[in-house]
Amino acid sequence: MEEPQYHLDQVVHAKAEHLEDFDGPLDVILLLLSKNKIEIQDISITSILEQYLSYLDEMKRMDMEIASEFIAMASHLMLIKTKMLLSAAEQEEAQSEMELLIRSLEERQRQDAMNQIRGSVTFLAQRNEIGLGLFPKEPEPLRRDQTYRYSHDPADLVRIMAVLADRSQRSLPPPTSNFSGIVGREPYPVTKKAAEVLRRLLAHGVSAFRKLFRGNRSRSEIVATFLAILELCRLRSVTLEEDQGEETCVKFVKMPEETKEGESAVGE
Template structure:
């Protein structure tokens, strides 16, 4: 048949002679051994590929196959094959010791198997290789997933602390104390409208950036006017028509229109 004399196939067609201009790089076989992570990896591959019992390694077969692999690269890249040649010497030594009769031990115990140290190293290497494979199967950031990054723009506008109820109470007591200093002994009956004083407060804040809390009260008109003004201001705050702010704790309280730009 044609395949019996063909040296290779190119695109499915038989090739009977190598081209004259065919170039084989000196390190062409280096890729093969770099697929293994050292001599133990190659030796473990040969054992597992043929289903040998790792506790009872057939040294003759394994050594012969191992040397066949190493001989392929020894002539091309001696530096790469150095570690593999060292393992080959160890395999030949073990094979030679197995051919010799075992030396009797001084205490009468059974002599150790020449393959014991090699088996121990192979088992330890296999355990480490399996552990590395399990670690590599775990999700890795940058390979299997990316870290979510969310950019949040910080507002440049200053955020004033909320005014507590205690602060408003203290400011209100201060207004009442000042109102008592301007009491009149005039007995009259006045009809005070909260809506009217809501308009008064809004007109007072119109065109002003901030007005201090106590400046909204005309203490000279007595406590009734001060009380109605305070109720009108609370009603405006409830309807979100004005804002009550304080720069920091125990600082003066300021009032401004809610819709007035800063």
């Protein structure tokens, strides 16, 4: 028996609407493999033969010349299946024929893939030629209409002028009177307070610590008095002692060296 021709040039036109067109029997086998999600190397000859015969049964209205090629393929599949059930020698022959079928299917797949690639290349080449002849126009700047079309009411103009006048007043720096009570007076000079403490101690020799703060009129003057006593203690011009009533007293010791030249002024 002659082996069937695997690669066919004719096209089978199925008359039924749900059937497809094929280039030959190998396309039918490839379709059955894809529907069953089977790799070519894992072909089950029994399963494929049954589905192939069932598919041929559906193709009732087919050109007889081309239908004979499909029938020859069915006969060959049945021959391979029969040889697989016979002796070892027949099984080896069937195996070689099965390998030939597998190679034919793989070659068919490669041809289909190549045809798809060629079709894509042709399409892209056509699109490229179309694109080379296109020169898109650059966007033009939008010209804004500067015509003022709003019709003003006299009351609107008065209101706008009032708003502008209010804005101009708010942009001016605030008067100094607005900060009265926020910004305090100038800090009391510590040197001036130190001279006052020395004059009092020169007159009395010793003074209670609290009495030196009497007459202070502001917080700044109180701070200046405290700092002046600390500075005089640092210069060893006064000392801090406690009397029998455990009250802190400030006792005069000497005039500070830095102010000896101005001693007459301090003592005034």
